Amino acid sequence: MRILITAGPTREHLDPVRFLSNRSTGKMGFSVARAAAEAGHSVTLIAGPVALPTPPDVTRVDVVSACDMLAALQRLLPAHDALVMTAAVADWRPKICHSAKLKKRGMAPVLELEPNPDILQTLKPEKGGRLFVGFAAETGDPLAEASRKLAAKGLDLMVANDVSQPDAGFAVDTNRVTFITPDAPPRPLPLLSKAEVGREIVRWLETQSERKAKG
Ligand code: CTP
Numbered sequence: 001m002r003i004l005i006t007a008g009p010t011r012e013h014l015d016p017v018r019f020l021s022n023r024s025t026g027k028m029g030f031s032v033a034r035a036a037a038e039a040g041h042s043v044t045l046i047a048g049p050v051a052l053p054t055p056p057d058v059t060r061v062d063v064v065s066a067c068d069m070l071a072a073l074q075r076l077l078p079a080h081d082a083l084v085m086t087a088a089v090a091d092w093r094p095k096i097c098h099s100a101k102l103k104k105r106g107m108a109p110v111l112e113l114e115p116n117p118d119i120l121q122t123l124k125p126e127k128g129g130r131l132f133v134g135f136a137a138e139t140g141d142p143l144a145e146a147s148r149k150l151a152a153k154g155l156d157l158m159v160a161n162d163v164s165q166p167d168a169g170f171a172v173d174t175n176r177v178t179f180i181t182p183d184a185p186p187r188p189l190p191l192l193s194k195a196e197v198g199r200e201i202v203r204w205l206e207t208q209s210e211r212k213a214k215g
Pocket residue numbers: 066085086087088089090091116117118119120121133134135136137149
């Protein structure tokens with residue numbers, strides 16, 4: 001398969017030195033990319049700003065903002081069979097990005113924001129027969145929210161995780177996730193390394209793609 005993966009946070013600049021972002025380190029997405037390449041798939045990884053080495057045999061495209069990530073995806077999606085969106089895309093960006101560093105004296109005390117595009121929603125019309133996988137990092141009721149997003153974004157698989165747990169979610173090497181699909185009961189996985197979660201996702205993609213091929 002030709003698998004496109006996004007990873008890491010996005011950064012939304014308000015001037016050349018300041019930005020809004022989030023706690024994502026890219027570990028989960030890089031693990032999916034490594035597992036997919038090790039399984040012999042052709043892998044393109046679109047990475048937000050992260051401090052991780054590119055896994056072997058993976059083509060990497062670096063981006064900064066949500067709009068950059070969307071543009072890269074629109075360019076690359078047609079040549080791929082599956083999309084795995086692990087990226088923690090910033091939902092908002094500063095309304096104005098200043099080209100020179102803001103001085104504290106001239107700075108307004110209120111930062112005006114505008115919404116970023118929802119990348120998965122924007123790509124939905126281009127989905128065709130491709131498999132789309134999303135990630136839902138939740139601190140409330142992970143399953144209910146993840147199921148809602150699975151349907152709203154028209155996904156084949158939503159990987160839900162509760163990021164309020166210390167051994168799951170951001171910046172750690174383990175994750176506790178549940179696979180949610182449109183037509184089967186949720187499948188909770190035990191506490192696994194992110195490498196193992198990556199391999200589970202790749203196995204799920206392979207099984208689905210074989211099922212699709214058989215019709
Ligand atoms: N996502 C996206 N575009 C955005 C925000 C999120 O494509 N602007 C993707 C993420 O990469 C992830 C999925 O949507 O695969 C769910 O992301 P999440 O942040 O959990 O959901 P949101 O739709 O942003 O909802 P909320 O922030 O209100 O929980």
